[in-house]
Amino acid sequence: MKKSILYISILTLGLSISCKSDKKEVPNETDAETTVTETVEKEQNNATTKDQPAYYNETKKVIVQLDPKSNSGVSGNVVFKQEKGIVSMIAVLSGLTEGEHAIHIHEKADCSSDDGKSSGGHWNPTAQPHGKWGDAAGYHKGDIGNIVANANGQATISKVTDEWCIGCGDESKDILGKAIILHQGVDDFKSQPSGDAGSRVSCGGIIQ
Numbered sequence: 773m774k775k776s777i778l779y780i781s782i783l784t785l786g787l788s789i790s791c792k793s794d795k796k797e798v799p800n801e802t803d804a805e806t807t808v809t810e811t812v813e814k815e816q817n818n819a820t821t822k823d824q825p826a827y828y829n830e831t832k833k834v835i836v837q838l839d840p841k842s843n844s845g846v847s848g849n850v851v852f853k854q855e856k857g858i859v860s861m862i863a864v865l866s867g868l869t870e871g872e873h874a875i876h877i878h879e880k881a882d883c884s885s886d887d888g889k890s891s892g893g894h895w896n897p898t899a900q901p902h903g904k905w906g907d908a909a910g911y912h913k914g915d916i917g918n919i920v921a922n923a924n925g926q927a928t929i930s931k932v933t934d935e936w937c938i939g940c941g942d943e944s945k946d947i948l949g950k951a952i953i954l955h956q957g958v959d960d961f962k963s964q965p966s967g968d969a970g971s972r973v974s975c976g977g978i979i980q
Contacts, residue, residue, distance in 0.1 A: 824857060825857065825937075825940065825942070826940075827854075827857070827937055827939075827940040828856060828857040829856065830854065830939075830940075831853075831854060831855050832852075832853070832854040832938040832939060833851070833852065833853045833854070833938075834851070834852045834938055834948070834978060834979070834980055835849060835850070835851050835852075836849065836850040836851075836852070836952055836976040836977065836978050837849055837976050838850065838865065838952060838954065838974040838975060838976035839883060839974065839975060839976065840867070840973065840974055841883070841885075841886065841887060841888035841971075841972050841973055841974055841975050842886070842887050842888065842956070842971045842972055842973050843886075844867065844956070844973035844974065845867035846865060846866070846867040846868055846954055846973040846974040847865070847866060847867055847974060848863060848864050848865035848866055848867075848954075848974065849863070849864055850862070850863040850864075850952050850976060851863075852936075852938060852947065852978065854937060854938040857934055857937075858932060858933070858934050859932070859933055859934070859936040859937060859938060859947070860930070860931070860932045861916075861929075861930060861931045861932075862928065862929075862930045863875065863919065863927075863928065863929045863930070863952070864926075864927075864928050865919065865921070865926065865927045865928070865954060865974070866924075866925055866926050866927075867925050868919075868921035868925045868926070868927055868954075868973075869921065869925065869956075870921055870922065870923050870925065871920070871921060871958075872918045872919070872920050872921075872958045873918065873919050873920075873921060873927070873954055873955055873956065873957070873958065873969075873973070874917070874918055874919075874954070874955040874957060874958060874959035874967055874969035874970075875916045875917065875918070875919045875929060875952065875953070875954050875955070876894050876895075876912075876914045876915060876916055876952075876953050876955070876959075876966075876969075877894070877895040877913070877914030877916065877947060877950050877951070877952060877953075877978075878891040878892050878893065878894060878895055878914060878950060878951045878952075878953045879891065879892030879893055879894070879895050879950065879951075880892045880949070880950065880951060881948075881949050881950055881951050881977030881978055881979050882951065882977065883951060883975035883976065883977055887971065887972060888953055888972030888973075888974075888975040889972065891951035891953055891972075891975055891977075892951075893965065893966065894912045894914045894915065894965065894966055895912060895913055895914030895947075895950050896912040896913065896914065896965075897913055897943055897944045897945075898912075898913060898944055900912060901964060901965075902915060902961070902963070902964050902965050902966060902967055903915065903961055903962075904917065904961040905917060907961070913935060913936070913944070913945070914950070915959075915961075915967075916929070916931060917929075917959060918958055918959050919954070939980065947978050948978055948979065948980065949978065949979065950977075950978045951975055951976060951977050951978060952975070952976045952978065953972050953974070953975050954972070954973055954974040954975075955969035955970050955971065955972055955973065956969075956970040956971045956972075956973045957969045957970025957971075
């Protein structure tokens with residue numbers, strides 16, 4: 773009798789652990805927002821108000837809707853916020869295949885073509901080689917990187933930088949009039965000029 777009880781207890785514990793491991797992690801937009809807020813506050817605390825650009829005290833927000841391209845089912849939203857010279861970005865995507873996909877800012881807020889190529893190439897106002905953001909060898913201002921989709925095809929990514937602005941008029945920083953592009957493939961951060969990321973599966977213009 774005691775052996776039977778022990779066996780049942782072990783079996784119940786095993787099933788409980790198995791169920792927990794089977795749960796799929798779903799990207800949490802709230803967690804991404806918390807991380808972005810903390811990063812923005814840190815950047816703002818490190819900044820000084822002396823000699824700041826005219827747009828430093830302008831608070832702006834742009835919401836971008838991404839629509840499917842190249843016969844994909846990929847869609848989503850990207851939110852850009854500007855506060856005290858710092859721009860934060862949170863992207864939430866769905867309809868992806870599981871794994872990594874490249875996400876970039878492209879030259880034009882034109883998503884009219886079925887393949888998304890109407891948005892032009894990577895936004896690269898400083899004429900740098902393509903690369904990973906922050907690479908000493910150079911990188912495009914539109915080189916956001918890769919986003920990771922779970923088994924349900926959902927993904928989130930966040931970014932905080934003072935190298936962008938929203939409507940400031942500085943051609944080397946202003947993201948207005950550009951587009952967010954999501955690619956089917958992975959950015960290898962090496963291949964020129966775009967990281968060999970494959971077809972464009974979603975596009976959204978950054979406009980007010």
